[in-house]
Amino acid sequence: MKTLRLHHFTRLIIGLTLLAGGAFADTVAYSSRPAFGGNDFLDWLVLGPEAPYGDNNLPPNPSSTLSFGGLGVTISMPGTQSFARFDEGGNTWRSGHFSEGAHLMFTNVTPGPITLTFGSLIFGIGLRTQANMGGFVATLDAFDADGNLVGSYSAPGIGGDCRVEGVVCDNAPFLGLMSSSANIARVVLSHANPLGADGFAIDGLSLQTSVPEPGTIALLGSGLLLGIGLARFRFRR
Numbered sequence: 001m002k003t004l005r006l007h008h009f010t011r012l013i014i015g016l017t018l019l020a021g022g023a024f025a026d027t028v029a030y031s032s033r034p035a036f037g038g039n040d041f042l043d044w045l046v047l048g049p050e051a052p053y054g055d056n057n058l059p060p061n062p063s064s065t066l067s068f069g070g071l072g073v074t075i076s077m078p079g080t081q082s083f084a085r086f087d088e089g090g091n092t093w094r095s096g097h098f099s100e101g102a103h104l105m106f107t108n109v110t111p112g113p114i115t116l117t118f119g120s121l122i123f124g125i126g127l128r129t130q131a132n133m134g135g136f137v138a139t140l141d142a143f144d145a146d147g148n149l150v151g152s153y154s155a156p157g158i159g160g161d162c163r164v165e166g167v168v169c170d171n172a173p174f175l176g177l178m179s180s181s182a183n184i185a186r187v188v189l190s191h192a193n194p195l196g197a198d199g200f201a202i203d204g205l206s207l208q209t210s211v212p213e214p215g216t217i218a219l220l221g222s223g224l225l226l227g228i229g230l231a232r233f234r235f236r237r
Contacts, residue, residue, distance in 0.1 A: 027142070027151030030176030036126040037213070038206035040069035045103040050087045058082040059105070071209055072119025075105060077112050084108045086201065089168060095161050096168035097130040098203050106132075107199040113190035114202065121145065122184050124208035126176025129189060131159030131200045136193035138200075140175040145185040151177040159193070159200070172203070178212055 030036040046066070047059040061083055062076035075083070084106040088098040098104060107114065109132065116125070121144075129138045135158050142151040155173040162169035177187070191200045 026180045028178045029151070029153040030126055030178065031155060031174055033126060033128070033174050033176070033206055036124070036174070036176035036178065036206055036208075038124065038126065038208050040067045040071060040207040040209050042067040042071075042073055042205040042207065043103055044085060044105045044204060047083075047105070048085050050090045051085055058084055058108070067205070067207055067209075069207070069209060071122070071207060073205065074117045076115050076117070077107055077110065079110060081108050081110045088203075095130065095132075095159070096163040097158070097170070097172040098128060098168070098201075099170050100168050102128075102203045104201040104203055106201040109199040111191070111193075112200060113188050115186060115188050116205070117186040118184070120209075121182040122207060122209050123180075123182050123212055124176065124178035125184065125187055126174060126206040127189070128172040128174045128203045129191070129200055130157055130172040131191055131193045132198040133159045134193055134198070135159070136191045136200070138173060138175060139190050139192070140177060141188045141190075142177045142179070142184045143186050143188070144183045150179060150183055153177055159198075176206065178208060182209075 042065070047063055048057065051057055059082060061079070061081060062074050063083060064072065064074040066072060077083075086104045086106050088096070088102040088104060089100045105114075125140075125142070127140075135156070137154055137156050139152065139154040141149060144150050153175050155175055157171075157173040162171065175189070177184070189202065193200070
C-alpha cells in the first residue's frame with residue numbers, strides 16, 4: 001500500500017494536536033493542581049478572614065497583595081463592586097465544589113471577568129473556579145506585557161451546592177497554563193454561564209515564577225512528536 005508524505009499535513013496535525021489541549025504551541029495546559037506543580041502560591045487569606053454577606057469590611061476592587069514568594073499580584077474586575085472573601089465550608093460559602101477550608105475570592109454576584117496582574121513576568125499560573133449557581137464553562141486567557149494572547153484553556157463545571165453525606169464534592173475544575181518562557185504578565189478568567197450575573201469564585205493561585213522542571217518543557221516536544229506520529233499512522237495504508 002502507498003505511504004503518503006506529510007508535506008501538506010504535518011503543520012495541520014501538529015496544530016490540531018496542540019490546540020486540542022486548549023493551549024498554544026509554547027504553552028502547556030493543565031487540568032489538575034498536582035500535575036501543574038508550581039514553586040509559589042497565593043493564599044487569599046492574606047486579604048482578610050471570611051466575611052458574611054452585608055459586611056462592609058470586604059477586599060476592595062482592585063486589591064493588591066503578595067504571594068508566599070513575594071510576587072506582587074493585583075486582582076480586579078469591571079465596575080466598583082468589592083470582592084468577597086469566603087471559605088469553603090465556612091459560615092457563608094457552603095457549596096462544596098472546592099476542597100474543605102479553601103480560602104476563596106468571590107466576585108460578589110457580579111459576572112466578572114477577573115483579571116490577575118503580576119508584578120513581574122511569570123511562567124505559569126493555575127487555579128480552581130466555580131460559578132455560584134448553574135453549569136458554566138470557565139476560560140483562562142494568558143497575555144504578555146504587550147497584550148498578546150500567549151495561551152488559553154477552557155473547562156466546564158457545575159455551580160450550586162454539592163455535598164454527599166455532608167462531605168464536599170471537591171470537583172471544581174482546575175485551569176492551569178505553563179509557558180516555556182517567563183512571558184505571562186496577566187491572566188483573565190471568565191465564565192460563560194446563563195446565570196453569570198450571580199458571580200463566581202476562585203481559590204488560591206499556584207504560580208511558577210522560575211524556570212519549570214525540564215519534564216514540563218519537554219511536554220511541548222512530546223506534543224510535536226505525537227502529532228507527527230498520528231499523522232504517519234493515519235495516512236499510512
